[in-house]
Structures are given as structure tokens and as C-alpha cells.
Amino acid sequence: GQNIDQPTEMTATEGAIVQINCTYQTSGFNGLFWYQQHAGEAPTFLSYNVLDGLEEKGRFSSFLSRSKGYSYLLLKELQMKDSASYLCAVRFTGGGNKLTFGTGTQLKVEL
Amino acid sequence: GAVVSQHPSWVICKSGTSVKIECRSLDFQATTMFWYRQFPKQSLMLMATSNEGSKATYEQGVEKDKFLINHASLTLSTLTVTSAHPEDSSFYICSAQTGTNEKLFFGSGTQLSVL
Numbered sequence: 001g002q003n004i005d006q007p008t009e010m011t012a013t014e015g016a017i018v019q020i021n022c023t024y025q026t027s028g029f030n031g032l033f034w035y036q037q038h039a040g041e042a043p044t045f046l047s048y049n050v051l052d053g054l055e056e057k058g059r060f061s062s063f064l065s066r067s068k069g070y071s072y073l074l075l076k077e078l079q080m081k082d083s084a085s086y087l088c089a090v091r092f093t094g095g096g097n098k099l100t101f102g103t104g105t106q107l108k109v110e111l
Numbered sequence: 112g113a114v115v116s117q118h119p120s121w122v123i124c125k126s127g128t129s130v131k132i133e134c135r136s137l138d139f140q141a142t143t144m145f146w147y148r149q150f151p152k153q154s155l156m157l158m159a160t161s162n163e164g165s166k167a168t169y170e171q172g173v174e175k176d177k178f179l180i181n182h183a184s185l186t187l188s189t190l191t192v193t194s195a196h197p198e199d200s201s202f203y204i205c206s207a208q209t210g211t212n213e214k215l216f217f218g219s220g221t222q223l224s225v226l
Contacts, residue, residue: 033214042117042204042217043155087154089215097208098145099215104154 004102006088011108012078019072020105022088026069031091033099034062034073038084046073046086075107083109113139115207117218124195125226132190132221134205140185141207145215146178149202161188195225 004024012018024032031050035043047055049064049071061074075082088102114137124130134144142163147155159180160168167180179191188207192199202222206215 040202040220040222042220045214045216048214097143097211098157098160100157101147101155106152 004088004090004100006086006102006105008103009106009108011110012075014078014080014109014111016078017074017076018078018107019074020086020088020107022071022073022102024069024071024088024090024102026066028092028094029066029069029090030093032062032064032071033089033091034060034071035087035089036084037087037104043087078109080109080111083107113137113207113209113216115141115205115216115218117205117221119221120219121222121224123224123226126196127194129191129193130195130223132192132203132205132223134188134190134207134218136186136207136216139207139209141188141209142185144182144188144205144207146180146188146190147204147206149204149220151202155204158190192223195223197225199223200225 006022033048034046036046037043047062049062054063059076064071085104085106087104089099116135116137144161146158148158149155157170158173161180161182163182163185169175182188202220204220205218
């Protein structure tokens with residue numbers, strides 16, 4: 001299978017910065033996505049990386065290193081509403097454009 | 112962004128009955144839609160890829176006779192859970208792309224509870 005690994009849980013303080021890591025098998029890589037999912041709701045798109053480097057979008061940034069099979073999602077100026085599950089998803093060639101999701105990282109933001 | 116509508120949002124049914132879930136792309140045509148299942152505190156597991164005008168492609172371990180998928184038009188895909196049992200209780204989510212290699216847009220999900 002195409003394993004995608006993320007930490008299961010993380011806790012951070014309001015106003016702080018948190019980095020959520022994701023590693024994946026490099027063979028056939030064709031793009032990486034980050035989604036945010038609140039409990040009982042559908043995932044919402046955060047970012048997309050297909051080339052190496054950092055993509056910044058407001059308080060959220062995502063980094064990709066294709067050679068290392070590694071990505072991270074960086075959340076700055078954390079707010080309570082950022083408490084959610086963050087899903088790393090990878091598209092592999094030959095997979096018909098489907099996404100394979102990691103197990104998700106449950107982030108808890110505390111005061 | 113593109114809008115994907117899914118309904119019902121939740122359904123409770125008796126064991127042995129069938130349940131149909133609809134997924135519509137409202138402002139774009141989706142030749143491919145994806146159906147995922149998610150158990151509590153777990154990630155999304157792809158069940159099948161729904162292709163307009165052809166048979167769905169099911170992931171390993173997913174029973175095609177139990178989870179019937181129909182993609183009759185470029186804007187509508189349906190998932191029917193046949194003879195539902197309590198172990199089928201889960202959150203079912205559909206998604207669609209606006210084009211090849213584009214991001215997925217998700218429906219709002221359907222929480223199925225089988226009694």
C-alpha cells in the first residue's frame with residue numbers, strides 16, 4: 001500500500017505556532033493536499049503542493065520535499081477555532097486521480 | 112470554489128433496509144466522483160471511484176454488490192447501501208474534481224446509523 005504517516009494528536013497554545021508533519025512513499029508521487037476537518041463535517045481544502053518549497057496562504061503554510069517524501073503544515077497565530085483534524089492526502093500516478101488520506105492529526109488548541 | 116451537494120445529511124434506518132445517498136456537483140461537471148467512508152476518529156477510506164457512464168471502480172475489500180454506485184450524469188452520483196447492517200453505520204462522504212489533477216471538493220457528508 002501507499003503509507004501516509006502523520007502524528008495522531010497534537011496540542012498547542014492559542015497564539016502559538018504548530019507544525020504538523022506528513023511523510024509518504026515517494027514512488028509515483030503526483031501532488032499533496034492538506035485538508036481541515038471539524039468533527040461531523042466534511043473536509044475543507046487548505047493547500048496543495050506538487051513542487052518543492054513553501055506555499056503560504058495567510059496563517060497557513062505548507063512545505064514539500066519530494067526527494068524526502070515529506071511535507072508539513074504550519075499554522076501560525078493559533079486560534080481556538082483551529083482545533084480540528086488535519087488530513088494529509090497524496091495523489092499517486094496510476095491511481096486515477098484518487099487521493100489517499102493519512103490517518104489525520106487531531107489538533108487541540110488550548111488557552 | 113466549486114460546490115458539491117450531498118444528501119441526506121443523516122439517516123437512521125432499520126437493519127436490512129437499503130439507503131440511497133445522493134451527491135451532486137452544483138456548478139461544474141464531474142466526470143469522476145469519489146466515495147469515502149469515515150469511522151469515528153479515523154481518516155477517510157476510499158470506497159470507490161464513480162465514473163460517469165461506466166461502472167464504478169471499487170477499492171479492495173469493498174463489496175460492490177452491497178455498495179451500489181450509479182453515476183448517471185455529469186452532475187449526479189448515488190451510493191446505495193443495500194441490506195444495511197449496524198456495522199455499516201458510518202460517515203459517508205462524496206467528493207468531485209473540476210478537472211484532472213485538481214483538488215477535491217467534498218460534499219457535506221451523510222451520517223448513517225443502522226439500528
